[in-house]
Amino acid sequence: MITFLEGKLDTKQLGRVVMNVSGVGYEVLIPLSSYDGLPLEGEPCRILTHHHITDADQKLFGFCTEDERDMFLKLLTISGVGPKLAISALSGLPVRELKNALINGDIKMISSISGIGKKTAERIVMELRDKFDSGEQLDAFAPAEAAGGDNRLRDAALALTALGQKPDDAAKLVKNAAKKLTPDMSVEDLIRLALTK
Structure with a gap:
């Protein structure tokens, strides 16, 4: 199994790259999200991969981040969803918006993706919704502007869990409290807000 390729980025196109690894060119199919993270052609590059093998074919799929690859592998577990x-x-x-849509059951957003109809979107949500840990669920609930290293939501949920709340209930309480989150609010303030009806 090929887990990553490291070498020179020989060709860079939307949806496809060719990696030159010690004189061997590997064609790697990539999502648009990874395209933006790639260096210029001819520069050194390391790309995470998934080697997909079927009876008829084998292909390499590449990703710039572990989050992209993890989401890709989660999607592959769903019947009817191929690479x-x-x-x-x-x-x-x-990835963050897709994860958020899955956790929140946003069928409309998922079915807006080219090639995914309403029934497939419903199946994806049903099968993947519970496959995210509580930390990922809280990250998805965080406002986009808080995504850059703001761990207050996660810390508040962990504290609520330590106080006896079920992880799912803690996530819901913190999600509701996050609507009133301000930059100067402490974790303790957030916990108090979550516990007030």
């Missing part, structure tokens, strides 16, 4: 559709999903929405 082409998984790449399309990652090209249609950034």
Whole structure:
């Protein structure tokens, strides 16, 4: 199994790159989200991969981040979702927005992705919604502007869990409290806000 390739980025196109690894050219199919993270052609590059093998074919799919690859692999576990559709999903929405839509059951947003109809979107949500840990769920609930290293929501949920709340209930309480989150609010303030009806 090929887990990553490290070498020179020989060719860079939307949806496809060719990696030159010690004189061997590897074609790697990529989502649009990874395209933006790649260096210029001819520069050194390391790309995470998934080697997809079927009876009829084998292909390499590449990703700039572990989050992209993890989401791709989660999507592949769903019946009727192949690598082409998984790449399309990652090209249609950034990983954070896709994760947020899955956790919140946003069928409309997921079915807006090219190639994914309403029934497929419902199946994806049903099968993947519970496959995210409580930390990922809280990250998805955080406002986009708080995404850059703001751990207050996660810390508040962990504290509520330590106080006896079920992880799912803690996540819901913190999600509701996050609507009133301000930059100067402490974790303790957030916990108090979450516990007040």
